[in-house]
Each structure stands twice: as structure tokens, then as C-alpha cells.
Amino acid sequence: LNIISQISLLDECEFLERALEELHKNESKIVDKLVYKEQEVSVLVKLGHLEEGEALYRALLSMNPDNY
Numbered sequence: 001l002n003i004i005s006q007i008s009l010l011d012e013c014e015f016l017e018r019a020l021e022e023l024h025k026n027e028s029k030i031v032d033k034l035v036y037k038e039q040e041v042s043v044l045v046k047l048g049h050l051e052e053g054e055a056l057y058r059a060l061l062s063m064n065p066d067n068y
Contacts, residue, residue, distance in 0.1 A: 016047050020047070024040075037059070
């Protein structure tokens with residue numbers, strides 16, 4: 001990767017880490033827990049936290065198996 005690509009990836013990772021922090025910090029204020037978990041798993045997977053993301057996806061599927 002060239003330096004511009006590396007900087008761009010770092011910026012994206014920092015943004016996603018911050019998004020995950022904010023999501024966790026505001027969990028108690030979020031009424032729709034299903035949407036909360038969907039957003040959380042999306043960010044986790046984008047950050048490469050695949051095992052944690054997989055576990056959360058499986059939990060979501062057990063809660064609502066018809067939602068793909």
C-alpha cells in the first residue's frame with residue numbers, strides 16, 4: 001500500500017473505533033436493542049473483530065431467524 005492508502009485506512013479504523021465507543025457509551029439510551037446490536041456487529045466486522053462479530057450475528061439470528 002502506498003502512504004495515502006495507509007493513512008486512509010488508519011483514518012477509517014479510527015473513525016470506526018470511535019463509532020463503536022459512542023455506540024457502547026449510549027447503549028442505555030438506545031431503545032431499539034435489535035438495531036443497536038445490528039449496528040454493533042456491522043462495526044465489529046468492519047474493524048476485523050470477526051470472532052466477536054460472528055458471536056453477535058449468531059445471537060441476532062437466534063433472536064430473529066427469518067431476518068437475513
